[in-house]
Amino acid sequence: xxxxREKTGIPKKTIYRLSLYHRCLSKLCENGLETVxxxxxxxxxxxxxxxxxxxxxxxxxxxxxxLGYQVEELRIAIREALGREHLQPVILVGAGxxxxxxLRYGGFQKEGFEVVGAFDxxxxxxxxxxxxxxxxxxxxxxxxxxxxxxxxxxxxVPAENAQEVANDLVLSGIQGILNFSPTVLQVPDKVTVNxxxxxxxxxxxxxxxxxxxxxxxx
Numbered sequence: 001x002x003x004x005r006e007k008t009g010i011p012k013k014t015i016y017r018l019s020l021y022h023r024c025l026s027k028l029c030e031n032g033l034e035t036v037x038x039x040x041x042x043x044x045x046x047x048x049x050x051x052x053x054x055x056x057x058x059x060x061x062x063x064x065x066x067l068g069y070q071v072e073e074l075r076i077a078i079r080e081a082l083g084r085e086h087l088q089p090v091i092l093v094g095a096g097x098x099x100x101x102x103l104r105y106g107g108f109q110k111e112g113f114e115v116v117g118a119f120d121x122x123x124x125x126x127x128x129x130x131x132x133x134x135x136x137x138x139x140x141x142x143x144x145x146x147x148x149x150x151x152x153x154x155x156x157v158p159a160e161n162a163q164e165v166a167n168d169l170v171l172s173g174i175q176g177i178l179n180f181s182p183t184v185l186q187v188p189d190k191v192t193v194n195x196x197x198x199x200x201x202x203x204x205x206x207x208x209x210x211x212x213x214x215x216x217x218x
Contacts, residue, residue, distance in 0.1 A: 025075035037068035094156035
């Protein structure tokens, strides 16, 4: 199996953290800051300063002792390393309540992504929701992906339909899936899947609620 490091030269976890650094640097640019120290940037991203320096070394040699990093220079370098110098087209499949909420989210373009189309098994039922992107039935999926050169998809269909839809996406040329369906997808090694299980994440957070009180009362 070809590993993430072999495909990109950068480990998968490092890619995730670079995305965090890019977001932090973009906010610093918006606030007019020209330089930032490694410790300040690491704190904003929630990592250690030594970890940040190791991650950035995958992009190049940056920073001056005593001065820190040039914000715009580093932001551009990370953006290019992540392949975001141009907006990457994305499709969304499953325009239910969650799907429509994601389609209304305005932050994708700030991070270098553009949702260019949405697909639903019953598109007529979605039209009234004013989602702001072209909406199609599943029969248009393959031709749309080929025409637009789409490689990324957001999957928001029910669990019982997710694997079938994922199979169609892979056959159509999709190489990365952000999966909001509460099921584990089986895909070829060349396809990357990131799962977002909202209920599971909430369960994990809830585990820690009240722990301090329980320990103090023990």
